[in-house]
Amino acid sequence: MALVNENHLKLPGNYLFAEIAKRVNAYKSEHPEAKIIRLGIGDVTRPLPQASIEAMHKAVDEMGHVETFQGYPEYEGYDFLIEKIIEVDYKKRGIKVERDEVFVSDGAKSDTANIQELFGVNNKIAVTDPVYPVYVDSNVMAGRTGALGSDGKWSNVVYLSCTAENNFIPELPKEKVDLIYLCFPNNPTGMTLTKEQLKAWVDYARKNKAIILFDSAYEAFIHEKDVPHSIYEVEGAREVAIEFRSFSKTAGFTGTRCAYTVIPKEVTAYTASGEACSLNRMWYRRQATKFNGVSYIVQRGAEAVYSEEGQQQVKELIGYYMENARIIREGLQSIGIQVFGGVNSPYIWLKTPKGMDSWAFFDKLLKEINVVGTPGVGFGPSGEGYFRLTAFGSRENTEEAVERFRTKLKI
Amino acid sequence: MALVNENHLKLPGNYLFAEIAKRVNAYKSEHPEAKIIRLGIGDVTRPLPQASIEAMHKAVDEMGHVETFQGYPEYEGYDFLIEKIIEVDYKKRGIKVERDEVFVSDGAKSDTANIQELFGVNNKIAVTDPVYPVYVDSNVMAGRTGALGSDGKWSNVVYLSCTAENNFIPELPKEKVDLIYLCFPNNPTGMTLTKEQLKAWVDYARKNKAIILFDSAYEAFIHEKDVPHSIYEVEGAREVAIEFRSFSKTAGFTGTRCAYTVIPKEVTAYTASGEACSLNRMWYRRQATKFNGVSYIVQRGAEAVYSEEGQQQVKELIGYYMENARIIREGLQSIGIQVFGGVNSPYIWLKTPKGMDSWAFFDKLLKEINVVGTPGVGFGPSGEGYFRLTAFGSRENTEEAVERFRTKLKI
Numbered sequence: 001m002a003l004v005n006e007n008h009l010k011l012p013g014n015y016l017f018a019e020i021a022k023r024v025n026a027y028k029s030e031h032p033e034a035k036i037i038r039l040g041i042g043d044v045t046r047p048l049p050q051a052s053i054e055a056m057h058k059a060v061d062e063m064g065h066v067e068t069f070q071g072y073p074e075y076e077g078y079d080f081l082i083e084k085i086i087e088v089d090y091k092k093r094g095i096k097v098e099r100d101e102v103f104v105s106d107g108a109k110s111d112t113a114n115i116q117e118l119f120g121v122n123n124k125i126a127v128t129d130p131v132y133p134v135y136v137d138s139n140v141m142a143g144r145t146g147a148l149g150s151d152g153k154w155s156n157v158v159y160l161s162c163t164a165e166n167n168f169i170p171e172l173p174k175e176k177v178d179l180i181y182l183c184f185p186n187n188p189t190g191m192t193l194t195k196e197q198l199k200a201w202v203d204y205a206r207k208n209k210a211i212i213l214f215d216s217a218y219e220a221f222i223h224e225k226d227v228p229h230s231i232y233e234v235e236g237a238r239e240v241a242i243e244f245r246s247f248s249k250t251a252g253f254t255g256t257r258c259a260y261t262v263i264p265k266e267v268t269a270y271t272a273s274g275e276a277c278s279l280n281r282m283w284y285r286r287q288a289t290k291f292n293g294v295s296y297i298v299q300r301g302a303e304a305v306y307s308e309e310g311q312q313q314v315k316e317l318i319g320y321y322m323e324n325a326r327i328i329r330e331g332l333q334s335i336g337i338q339v340f341g342g343v344n345s346p347y348i349w350l351k352t353p354k355g356m357d358s359w360a361f362f363d364k365l366l367k368e369i370n371v372v373g374t375p376g377v378g379f380g381p382s383g384e385g386y387f388r389l390t391a392f393g394s395r396e397n398t399e400e401a402v403e404r405f406r407t408k409l410k411i
Numbered sequence: 412m413a414l415v416n417e418n419h420l421k422l423p424g425n426y427l428f429a430e431i432a433k434r435v436n437a438y439k440s441e442h443p444e445a446k447i448i449r450l451g452i453g454d455v456t457r458p459l460p461q462a463s464i465e466a467m468h469k470a471v472d473e474m475g476h477v478e479t480f481q482g483y484p485e486y487e488g489y490d491f492l493i494e495k496i497i498e499v500d501y502k503k504r505g506i507k508v509e510r511d512e513v514f515v516s517d518g519a520k521s522d523t524a525n526i527q528e529l530f531g532v533n534n535k536i537a538v539t540d541p542v543y544p545v546y547v548d549s550n551v552m553a554g555r556t557g558a559l560g561s562d563g564k565w566s567n568v569v570y571l572s573c574t575a576e577n578n579f580i581p582e583l584p585k586e587k588v589d590l591i592y593l594c595f596p597n598n599p600t601g602m603t604l605t606k607e608q609l610k611a612w613v614d615y616a617r618k619n620k621a622i623i624l625f626d627s628a629y630e631a632f633i634h635e636k637d638v639p640h641s642i643y644e645v646e647g648a649r650e651v652a653i654e655f656r657s658f659s660k661t662a663g664f665t666g667t668r669c670a671y672t673v674i675p676k677e678v679t680a681y682t683a684s685g686e687a688c689s690l691n692r693m694w695y696r697r698q699a700t701k702f703n704g705v706s707y708i709v710q711r712g713a714e715a716v717y718s719e720e721g722q723q724q725v726k727e728l729i730g731y732y733m734e735n736a737r738i739i740r741e742g743l744q745s746i747g748i749q750v751f752g753g754v755n756s757p758y759i760w761l762k763t764p765k766g767m768d769s770w771a772f773f774d775k776l777l778k779e780i781n782v783v784g785t786p787g788v789g790f791g792p793s794g795e796g797y798f799r800l801t802a803f804g805s806r807e808n809t810e811e812a813v814e815r816f817r818t819k820l821k822i
Contacts (some may be wrong), residue, residue, distance in 0.1 A: 001589060001619065001621070001681055002530060002589040002620060002621055002622040002678075002680040002681065003530060003534055003589065003680060003681055003682070003683060004530060004535055004592060004680040004681065004682060004688045004693065005528060005530055005531050005532075005691075006531065006682055006683070007658050008528075008529065008696065008697070009682070009688065009702075010692055011696060013545065015699065038577035038798060041483075043483050044482055045477070045482065046477060046480070047474060047475050047476050047477050047480045048474045048475055048480070053472070053474065053475040054473055056471045056474075056708065057468060060464055060467045060468050061464070062472060063458060063459045063464065063467075063666070063667065064458045064459055064461065064464040066456070066457060066458050066742070066805075067653065069456065069457070069459070069663075069666075070451075070455065070666035070668045071454035071455055071457045071665045072454050072665045072666060073666055074666075077704040079638060097718050106517050106668075106702075106705075106706075107702075107703045109701070109702065109703045110701060110702055110703065113700060113701035113702075114701065115544060117416060117417055117419075117552065118415060119414060119415060119416055120412060120414035120415060120417065121416075122414060123413055123414055127754040133700075134544065134700060134701070137700045138700060138701060141528065141697070141700065141701075148822035173501075178412060178413040179413060185465055187560065193577055208412065209413060210412070210413055211413040218453070225710060226447065233723065252480075254482045254483045254703075255474070255480075255482045255484055255705070255706065256474065256482060256706050256708065257484075257517075257703065257704070258707065269412075269413040269415040270412055270414055270415065271414070271415060271417055271420070272414060277415045277420065277723035279415075282415065282419055284530060286419070286423060287554070289422075289428065289545060289548045289549060289552065290520070290521060290524035290525065290545070291517075291518075291520070291521055291524075291546075292517070292518045292520045292521065292665075292668065293668070293686045294517075294589060294668065295517075295708075295709055296666045296667070297467065297669050297704060297706075297709070298708070298709070299669065304816065359426060377612045392478075393565050401755045
């Protein structure tokens with residue numbers, strides 16, 4: 001008799017964005033005339049950089065001729081892309097990353113979800129709270145957590161609370177942890193760490209032989225000088241950190257699908273008997289066994305992001321969204337709402353007025369001003385009383401949403 | 412201290428195709444003038460169907476304009492593609508498959524490797540022998556096997572021997588198994604099962620509440636009438652079978668990356684306490700948590716395979732490879748080599764002459780006639796004494812290779 005993986009059954013059925021869709025659809029069926037503005041899900045809306053469009057046209061043509069046709073890609077990505085990644089994202093910032101330390105994939109979601117496969121089931125994980133749900137859910141499925149408590153926390157997981165009280169800077173855990181998920185600029189809070197603050201984590205990991213899983217999907221939005229662009233700017237990080245990057249938010253690739261993961265050869269985990277293993281070679285074997293690489297056409301599109309025109313176009317793309325972020329941030333501040341993020345990040349994290357709970361504020365926004373956002377509690381218990389808006393909408397919708405906040409919302 | 416998943420460490424370091432590459436490179440460095448013909452790896456060489464090329468150009472253009480830009484795809488695939496899959500691959504053959512039973516992915520390798528995540532670690536797996544290595548390796552990594560024995564078999568895995576003696580038709584296992592991997596037309600043997608033979612497996616699975624993981628990646632190569640195109644042609648299969656399909660070999664998508672998996676809602680596995688669970692919903696949740704869908708551009712390319720022109724172009728593509736298969740098959744038979752497959756499959760599985768072992772024959776072919784194939788033993792112990800050639804080369808190379816077999820090989 002085939003037995004299911006019962007860890008999967010622990011996951012509650014209702015996913016955050018499904019619940020949002022349900023409430024929005026219910027409202028729409030009662031108010032079909034309402035012009036709803038969605039600033040909820042973190043999906044981009046601007047077209048791809050023209051450089052990527054041109055490169056993909058060329059790649060499609062190549063696939064149509066026997067002389068230039070491309071079969072199975074390399075498991076870890078094409079040299080033409082990896083060389084550009086190393087040159088522009090790392091070498092230009094003075095960071096050493098080698099050719100066989102970069103693994104191109106179809107998305108940072110896949111990579112951040114799959115990376116836990118390299119680790120034994122008995123590792124203790126730590127996540128910031130609030131947090132991107134994939135880190136926790138993928139560990140639930142693997143049996144690395146206990147049960148979900150009525151407080152919204154899984155047992156056997158260390159939650160690092162990030163709230164206005166600690167300026168969204170997670171404190172080092174009091175107990176020992178083995179795998180630490182950090183995402184900065186943070187989703188959902190939009191907040192960042194300085195190099196000094198990040199160094200405390202690298203030092204902790206080195207001391208405790210822990211691994212930092214550093215999700216850097218929003219790196220392109222960093223504008224302030226003291227915010228590190230890569231965890232490898234911190235001394236010693238090559239021994240303990242895996243870094244995830246994505247073209248999704250950088251270049252609008254959410255529907256095109258390309259990302260990469262960096263695993264320095266020094267990053268080490270251990271067998272129960274204390275033998276050191278290089279995670280770099282384990283990940284290569286994992287990818288070679290369970291993945292067949294990213295579409296040639298898509299990798300050519302990603303490569304073009306690094307061309308001179310591509311870099312300029314990406315800068316404009318990011319600039320567009322960051323202007324949206326400024327409009328939301330300043331607009332909300334002007335009516336007395338406390339906001340965080342939105343400076344080095346496309347996410348604006350706001351404190352709900354009058355201590356309203358996250359879902360009550362969601363319903364209020366939907367009904368009073370027809371604006372959809374994401375309830376903070378959906379990202380974890382410490383998100384209660386907070387709310388996420390994103391800067392990925394069109395300028396027109398963003399301005400209209402802020403205008404509605406200013407003129408129609410009854411606070 | 413971060414602990415590794417020690418199951419990963421059980422996998423031997425040297426992968427089949429890496430060993431082949433090593434031997435070929437060594438030969439080449441000694442004989443730089445040799446014109447080596449590769450009929451080893453199962454990668455295609457013909458360009459994509461023109462219909463797909465045109466569809467992808469259009470999709471690339473759409474990604475370049477704000478009105479037609481596409482963000483995150485649906486986790487399970489776009490309606491436009493799933494509707495075509497159901498219509499052409501199933502409904503036209505009288506098979507019922509519903510909209511929410513098809514899951515589009517980046518490759519059958521990913522799906523056949525990931526599907527085991529839905530099952531508990533204590534299930535007993537059965538594989539045909541020889542076999543595509545991914546089925547076994549993904550289970551090794553998950554801890555569902557014991558150790559690798561000196562006979563090339565993992566303990567706690569049931570090997571279903573397929574050799575000339577049983578005409579490559581696996582016998583039902585004597586002990587109870589829970590998860591059964593079947594691939595027909597088979598990789599590597601190129602052999603098929605009749606509907607009656609496949610029914611024996613469906614009946615076994617229904618009786619024992621086992622699940623059949625049916626890899627149908629080579630379905631497009633079926634030419635004979637009594638060979639089922641889908642396991643769902645067999646009565647009762649909707650209760651016990653998951654089917655994997657791919658555009659890789661059908662339409663030359665190895666470098667473009669698209670596949671799909673069908674999980675009927677009736678397919679059921681159980682908790683330890685006997686509660687029935689629908690694998691369909693579990694897989695949806697797995698994909699929603701760990702995967703973000705397939706590139707819009709690629710899905711448009713796959714959709715075009717189902718257009719009238721696309722179907723005609725695919726037929727020509729398959730016809731080209733099948734003519735190669737005929738040339739190899741008949742050429743080898745003409746010099747007294749016993750060959751199997753190559754009729755409903757792009758793979759020709761040959762018995763090595765004079766009982767030579769697989770690697771000795773590999774070395775002999777490489778040295779005497781500069782032709783590279785794949786040693787049968789690389790696919791499992793029952794592959795010893797066999798050898799795989801593929802029909803995916805160019806016509807010119809295929810003819811030249813057969814000519815060398817005929818005129819230069821000393822048997």
